[in-house]
Amino acid sequence: MRRLRQLAARTPAGRERYVDLLRALAIVMVVLGHWSLAAIGEDPTGRPTARSALPDLPWAYPLTWVAQVMPVFFLVGGYANAASLTARRAAGGDAVSWLLDRGARLLRPTTALLLVIAAGSAVASLAGVEATLVRTVAWFATIPLWFLAAYLVVVPLTPAMYALHRRFGLLVPLALAALVAAGDLGRALGPAELALPNYLFGWLAVHQLGFAWRDARAEPPGGPDAPARPDAPTRRGVRTHRLPLSRRAGATALLGGLAATVLLTVGPYPVAMLNVPGERLDNAAPPSLALLTLTTAQLGLILLLRDPAERWLRRSRPWQAVIAVNAVVLTVFLWHLTAAILLVGALYAAGELPTPPVGSAAWLAWRVPWVLMLAVVLAALVAVFGPVEARTGPTGRARDRRRADGGGAPAQGPEATGRPHDAGQPAGPGWRGTARAAVTAAGFAAVVYALVVNAETPKSAPESLGVPASALAAYLAGAGALRLLRSGWGSRG
Template identity: 90%
Template sequence: MRRLRQLAERTPAGRERYVDLLRALAIVMVVLGHWAVAAISEDPTGRPTARSALPDLPWAYPLTWVAQVMPVFFLVGGYANAASLASRRAAGGDAVSWLLDRGARLLRPTTALLLVIAAGAAVASLAGVEATLVRTVGWFATIPLWFLAAYLVVVPLAPAMYALHRRFGLLVPLALAALVAAGDLGRALGPAELALPNYVFGWLAVHQLGFAWRDARAEPATEPPGRHNAPASRGVRTRRLPLSRRAGGAALLGGLAATVLLTAGPYPVSMLNVPGERLDNAAPPSLALLTLTTAQLGLILLLRDPAERWLRRSRPWQAVIAVNAVVLTVFLWHLIAAILLVGALDAAGLLPTPPVGSAAWLAWRVPWVLMLTVVLAALVAAFGPVEARTGPTGRPRHGGRADGSAAPPGRPRGDGRADGRRWRATARGGLAAAGFAAVVYALVVNAETPRSAPEPLGVPASALVAYLAGAGVLRLLRSGWGSRG
């Protein structure tokens, strides 16, 4: 508690605390949503199995408009990435060092998860558990990684997309939304694969809105030096998101109206995956999800002022700090908590399997969520420090001092040494890109491998090797390897 109090007291006055609250709320809602819709039953052999209850609960489809909060995470991610990137550049750092630090916050807790899953699966396989059953458990435990794969594509693109934002403002997300609509059209008229680019275009569009929010809040003194610091344009080329209550109300009503029209037509009502539906609004993101994002953004703006006032109080802000310190750990381990609880209740002969939608099933949601919270709390206590200890490298880059100020000018260096520095910087950037590509490839391979595939490590061996290789390269680069010659 003393540490949280100290962190709260050191919070800069200009920090947008609301962004941190939204990040914490988004992850908590994802966790509660997954737990709430889990339908536990038994397969023909008597073993417990799980599926989504949504196909049996059509009355709950409109509730997914609130439960689908992945756009909120990309929105606040855009804000945070713009703020940290601008700060790093103002201190003399480069985009690669920024990217390596952002990647470490994501990959360290993910690596811990995958290693624990692989180790547990290997032990189970050696004990004689069927490889298909091992994979089923591993598949369920790694469901959250589909989101991480998408985010690990967006983050490396952030420096380039922020440059586009500084030049074209809100025209960028509008153009990306048009590309999403084209992808939806291709999905409707041709192979579903025509919409795969929407995984990038859709989440990038939401991420760009976070840039615009940050620029609307940034003080001129915090802007990094550069040629893009001219006053923001007006109209759709503005770089600043309108933050007024009037703008929030317009976005809320307009977004809701557009979403109602789209879901009354070719798009499903549910914003979460429903097996058997004609398409999934979130995988990949559809135009209907983007109009819903507009409505969610409007609601966020309407609640912003009272939320900021509430977060000026010490205890609420300390709670937000505490959740954000382990927010990715909570997200990554919440389904393992479900696996452990189901296994324990089944072993004890106390696992209830009431029909989905029945009064008994609905009543079981309360103790189910409470017990899962206890299990997850224990997992976070064990693995949360892996995430909480991850911080920026703190090294000066390109001749800067550790405090971020520029080094004093010295003797001019020869062209050969300058060429060497440029070559090393290019090689370092290429290796970082390769590391991220390997990690994303691994997560996609795992997501695409069927849940019934015989995988004695729980995840495909090729995916595990690619992930560890990519994460290892990024770790070496972050330690300073290859930055000196």
């Protein structure tokens, strides 16, 4: 608690605490949603199985409009990425070193998860457990990685997409939304694969709204014609197409987004915003136009609640709680399904695993103790693996600079919005800088490839390591290359 009080006291006055709160709330809601909707049963052999309860709960489909918070995470990510990239450049850093630090926040806890799963799977395989069963358990534990794969595509595109934002403002997400609509039309008239580009276009559109939110906040109080802050955008395109932040604008976005979503879901789109096995399409995988209209409504609600939330976060205890969650937020997200596996296994071994019918009174009553027990198991996992994420921070010259400046804001979560982190000296122009940028791109590509291969490999595939060996090798190679670059390799003469 003393450490949290110190970090809270060191938070700069200008930090957008609301962004940190939204990130924490989004991940907590994802975790609670997955746990609450888990339907545990038994297969014909008596082994425990798990599936989504949503197909049996059609009355809960409208509730998924609140439970679907992945757009909030991309929105917050856009805000934080714009803030940190701008700060990095203002401090004389380059986009590659910025990207390496961003990647480290995401990959260190992910690497810990994959290595533990691979090691545990290898031990189970050597002990004689069927390779298909090993893969099924590992597949379930790595479900959160599908989201990380999408995010690791969006983050490296930040410098280029932020440049487009500075030139064209809100026209960029509008153009991306049009491409999403075209992808939806393609999968409605032809094969579902025609909508695959929506994974990129949809999440990029939400990420761009985060840019717009941040730059509208960075603009001086006097409006577009007042002297700008040093890190505020200055191109006319942004000033012309900037995001309005007034309560009236928030109410308009909320009501307009909800109305559009209702019209779309009465029409060709499903009501549920989470995956429902058997539905004609999934609004979130890939993102659909209906998900983007819901995102507009969510953004409106965020703008309406910002002022009271900021006042609340000026109090010490709420802000300390937000700091605590954000320090391990990715660990919480990555391990929450592993917690479910461990609890189900323990209850099954003890002969105490309840399997009431989904939607029954017994099933609904079981939600409370089920979630509470899962929270205890997850807390233990976070205590073990959380330090891996919490230790990821500034390196090299950035650490020295922060000490000289008297500290600054603590790095909180995978998208900290405080002072910049430098990964050593920029490589500078010339072939070294070009090679460093190319290796960085290749490292991210290898990691994304690995996560996609794992997600696409069937859960019944015989994988003795739990994850495909090729995917694990590609991931370790990519993450290892990024780690070497961040430590300074390739940037010294």
